[in-house]
Amino acid sequence: MxxxxxxxxxxxxxxxxxxxxxxxxxxxxxxxxxxxxxxxxxxxxxxxxxxxxxxxxxxxxxxxxxxxxxxxxxxxxxxxxxxxxxxxxxxxxxxxxxxxxxxxxxxxxxxxxxxxxxxxxxxxxxxxxxxIFCTENFSYAGLKTVIEDHCKVPIESVRKMEIGKGKFSIKGAKDVAIPIKETHKYEQDGCHVCSDLTAE
Ligand SMILES: Cc1cc2nc3c(=O)[nH]c(=O)nc-3n(C[C@H](O)[C@H](O)[C@H](O)COP(=O)(O)OP(=O)(O)OC[C@H]3O[C@@H](n4cnc5c(N)ncnc54)[C@H](O)[C@@H]3O)c2cc1C
Ligand code: SF4
Incomplete structure (x- = not known):
């Protein structure tokens, strides 16, 4: 990197x-x-x-x-x-x-x-x-869809979210990890052309 x-x-x-x-x-x-x-x-x-x-x-x-x-x-x-x-x-x-x-x-x-x-x-x-390092971000509606439709947990039950090792993971009432590629379509378009991931 x-x-x-x-x-x-x-x-x-x-x-x-x-x-x-x-x-x-x-x-x-x-x-x-x-x-x-x-x-x-x-x-x-x-x-x-x-x-x-x-x-x-x-x-x-x-x-x-x-x-x-x-x-x-x-x-x-x-x-x-x-x-x-x-x-x-x-x-x-x-x-x-x-x-x-x-x-x-x-x-x-x-x-x-x-x-x-x-x-x-x-x-x-x-x-x-x-x-802070950043490789993507989501609209709130996109984030909610990832959590509720893909991870299948209510957003209010989530205690922590993480991205790493090719996974989007949540911890809370239920721990779930999904492949990060499932979340790509919910990212902001601008993130796909972002040239600074480290705030250099
Ligand atoms: C959208 C996003 C994507 C990220 N992607 C990566 C990544 O791909 N790889 C990686 O290594 N790190 C990534 N990070 C950074 C990582 O999640 C941590 O913020 C960083 O490692 C610092 O950890 P810390 O324990 O020192 O932060 P903490 O001590 O927990 O502090 C985090 C600070 O960030 C602020 N913050 C939280 N959310 C946001 C937000 N949405 N916008 C602006 N400020 C915010 C908080 O108010 C707090 O001051 C990302 C962060 C964000 C917000
Ligand atoms: S444009 Fe770049 S820095 Fe901004 S949220 Fe998207 S990936 Fe992160």
Whole structure:
């Protein structure tokens, strides 16, 4: 796999049980954000939080460690985290904003920094970007179809979803894994021409 330009590659795992209990993988994203908040590197972060609808994320401005931990875990559908940036800068009056996003979202943040059209006094508040690896994403309707029609479980009974080793897997009331190729037709069209899988 092409990682793009990098200084160092490390595989890490968080130690805090509060983080490892809810994080998707090693909990590195959540731990880095909590550290950055504690150290004053950031004063808030744009994240994909849980909403009232099972597995439909909502972009949030998290300003406490508790809110950052509560937003951990991957939601395999679109969460337009960047849409919360104006609110973070203007309503929350944050000066040092972190953004967690898929590579296409980090691309949007970089474009905003480069050419802050309509984003004056906002783009300059971006203090940290954390790009998560991403090879595909689904519309919410597509995700629901994968879970309810292909995995044959109600979406509200799912505790965790994962993609890896050629499978789409869910854990919850029932553990199910289906071949990833069954899910391809539910991916966003744009993902099929995406050229940045690592937020390089
Ligand atoms: C749609 C999607 C596809 C992915 N595909 C791959 C892949 O093919 N291979 C791979 O190695 N990794 C993939 N990942 C990344 C992986 O799932 C983990 O996010 C990553 O390994 C970090 O793990 P962690 O335990 O450090 O994250 P955590 O500490 O659990 O933090 C995850 C962070 O991501 C944010 N987040 C969750 N869902 C979304 C979303 N939909 N949009 C934007 N932000 C979100 C959360 O708010 C949280 O801050 C994908 C992530 C997403 C969202
Ligand atoms: S595959 Fe590319 S376009 Fe699709 S969600 Fe991930 S980063 Fe965005």
């Amino acid at each position: 092409a990682f793009g330009k990098y200084k160092e590659v490390m595989a890490l795992k968080a130690k805090d049980a509060k983080v490892t209990g809810v994080a998707q993988d090693g909990g590195v994203v959540t731990t880095v954000l909590c550290y950055a908040l504690e150290q004053g590197i950031i004063d808030g972060a744009l994240l994909a939080a849980k909403s009232e609808t099972p597995w439909l994320p909502k972009p949030v401005v998290a300003t406490t460690k508790e809110q950052i931990i509560a937003a951990a875990g991957t939601k395999y559908t679109i969460s337009p985290n960047m849409s919360a940036i104006k609110s973070a800068a203007r309503e929350y009056a944050l000066d040092k904003i972190a953004i967690v996003g898929t590579p296409c979202q980090i691309y949007a943040a970089r474009k905003m920094q480069l050419y802050p059209f309509g984003a004056r006094h906002i783009a300059d508040k971006i203090a940290l970007t954390v790009g």
